[in-house]
Amino acid sequence: MIPMPLLTLNQYIEIERGNRFGGAAEKKRTTTIATEYTLLAMRKGVRFDWGKPLRFDWFWYDRRTDPDNIAFQHKFVFDGMMAAGFLTNDNWDNIVELRDRFFIDKVNPRVEVYEID
Template identity: 50%
Template sequence: MNKITLDLKHLRPLTLNKYIEAERKNRYLGAKLKRVGTAYTRSVFLQSMVDGVMFTWPAKLKFDWYLPDRRIDPDNWTFTQKFIFDGMLTAKLHGKSFLENDNVKNIGGFDHDFYLDKANPRLEIYEMEATHEI
């Protein structure tokens, strides 16, 4: 089962409440957060491609969140999956994309599970077999 790991310290400023706060302050600040979030996730997926870790689409994804604390609600963390999918879409290496399109043809679903790990907060994304076709 293929796995890709992201560092939560880069995703923490992109949680839903932080993003809404930025949009309310200044629409350009919200756009900057999206750019920064997509750039970070793109770099993670590019590195995974270099390392030979690719997902086979269509697939179902499992998100295992290892949180540093309980301060941020799970729905705020899961909002960052928008930036994660955008990073997958923009990660291209030698003319090959990590993910061609994030529609229901390729994404068969996703599950989120949450754990506490103060020493090593991270997000692990696993490729699971797609159980059905839409």
């Protein structure tokens, strides 16, 4: 479980257009959040067998953001997983299929990632 929002695509584009270094700083910030929560999951014994389909359950706080704009955050989640040592590489060998589902949770926006057998 990683709290949301990290950074939507529209927010990222706006930052990139405003400052050429802003995108890099925001990517670092969001990746750090994903890394911290990945490390917590690892301490609880969460392990994945990479190369299997993954399901992302996105719990968002309202319906004003388009699902594809939310799912852009895959990038930060995978980068955080790699920084934590949970995932060796987010390449074609490890990431073979992504399934996204979207829900509303005004109190606890988050993403939950599951390995699918």
